[in-house]
Amino acid sequence: MICAVVALLLCRAGMLPLYIGQRMARFWCSTAGMVGYYLTLLLWHRKKRAFLDIACIHQTDPVLKAEGLISMGAFLKNSESFLVLWDTTYISRLWCMFEMAAFLHNMGLGTHRDKFLVVCPVFVGPAFLLGQLGLNVVVLAFLVFVEIPFFPWAAVFISGLTFPCFTLLTDLMLAHCRSIDTVQNQVRRFAxxxxxxxxCSCGHVDKRTGVEMNCDRKPILHCITAWFGSVEHFETVVRGKVLTALVHQLANNVFSYQRLVYALCPVIWLYMDLMTSAPDWEVVVELSLSACSYYLMVLPSLALLVLRLAYRLRKVAFPGWCCNLLLSTGLVAVGATAFAICFSVSAILAGLSNRHFQSHIPANAAVLAVTTVVALLLWRCLPVDAISTPD
Structure with missing residues (x-):
């Protein structure tokens, strides 16, 4: 974001050319934003400390390993948050389930668990990255065709680029929503x-060295008994309160507002590129208000509605991939229709504002105010998805 802002300021100051030949160069902010984003993603190192059991507990010395396992309670008690990199095998791993249950047991399983438990499926990173790459392509295509009428040809071209990408992402969301039911059934039967x-899975023999390995199950059971009193109580906690926390995270917090805003960065870069050639500061203000409306309010809220609808339709299964793809296409069509309605209303208000006030600022300010209220209501008041009843 900083790189895009710097590019915008350089363009407004005349230090970057607005024309290359006879063609307007409306790509500096998007290009700078993309370069800065991916360089930060690859090179930035967070200074926050993290405890990763496989890296922090000795894996070859049996004495040090046993001491590390026994000391796991101290590590968990001194941790501020717990990040679960989720995949379908997580529930089957005893050590992973103990760590999560023990952490939640120590921190409390009340309404504030979202502050310290974060469940992130392993597909989320690649999905957001691919989605943003696709959005970058769309933004650059829009900037290339911005000088031709938006309707019909530019709209058709951009829709042709976005629709397949969003359909595949929606199909991925449906698969994730369906996997939540599988997770619930697995946790309910946890033993x-x-x-x-x-x-145990490798026969207590190190596959690389052939050296015999000590069994981890005994120290884990010792830790479980020390923390929960008995194995039976531990299993009850996992099947009850841990299940509730886990499903809440998977159903409601995987595609959070913050992650959606990060993925939608190309939208704000697009608006910055349009600002580079704005004739005066009034147009810059108009574009800024519109950018806040769509980038921070409209698009994340539409994504939330499509996500909740996908979760409601997760049990609708058709034979063959074509029918399931049609379901994903229908969800994208719902989101696209809602966006078109919002865009049309904004255009009508802009026309009325220009007629009465000779400016789009009042209309854009009104749209921002309304979309802010709607977004707050959706993200704060929309009922969360909870545990489903067993079939």
Whole structure:
């Protein structure tokens, strides 16, 4: 974002050319934003400390490993938050389930668990990255065709680029929503004797060295008894309160507002590119108000509505991938229709504002105010998705 802002200021100061040949160069902010975003993603190192068990507990020395396992309670008690990199095998791993249950047991399983428990499926990073790459392509295409009439040809071209990308992402969201039911069924049947340890899965022999490994199950059971009193109580906690926290995270917080705003960065870069050639500061203000409306309010709220609708339709399954793809297409069509309605209303208000006030600022300010209220109501008051009843 900083790189895009710098590019905007340089363009407004005349230090970057607005024309290359006879063609307007409306790409500086998007290009700078993309370069800065991906360089930060690859090179930035967070200074926040993290405890990763496989890296922090000795894996070859049996004495040090046993001491690390026994000391796990101290590590959990001194941790401020717990990040779960979720995949379908997580529930089957005894050590992982103990860590999450013990952390929640220590921190409390009340209404504020979202502050310290974060469940992030492993597909989320690649999905957001691919989605943003697709959005970058669309933004650059829009900037290329911005000088031709938006309707019909530019709209058709941009829709042709965005619709397949959004359909695939929606299909991925549907698959995630359906997997939540599978997770619930697995956790409801959770039993320690069915859980796996890495040492047991490889026959207590290190595959790389051939050296015999000590079994982790005994120290884990010792920790479980120390924390929960008994194995039975631990299983009850996992099937009850841990299940509630886990499903709440997977159903409601995977596609959070913050993550959606990060993924939608190309939208604000697009508005910055349009500001580079704005004839006066009044147009800059108009574009700024519109950018806030669509980037921060409209698009995240539409994504939330499509996500909630996808969760409601997760049990609708059709034979064959074509029918399921049609369902994903229908969800995208719902979002696109809602966006078109919002865009049309904004255009009508802009026309009325220009007629009465000779400016689009009042209309854009009104749209921002209304969309802010609607977004707050949706993100704060829309009922969250909860545990479903067993089939």
């Amino acid at each position: 320690i004797e069915d859980s796996l340890c890495y040492c």
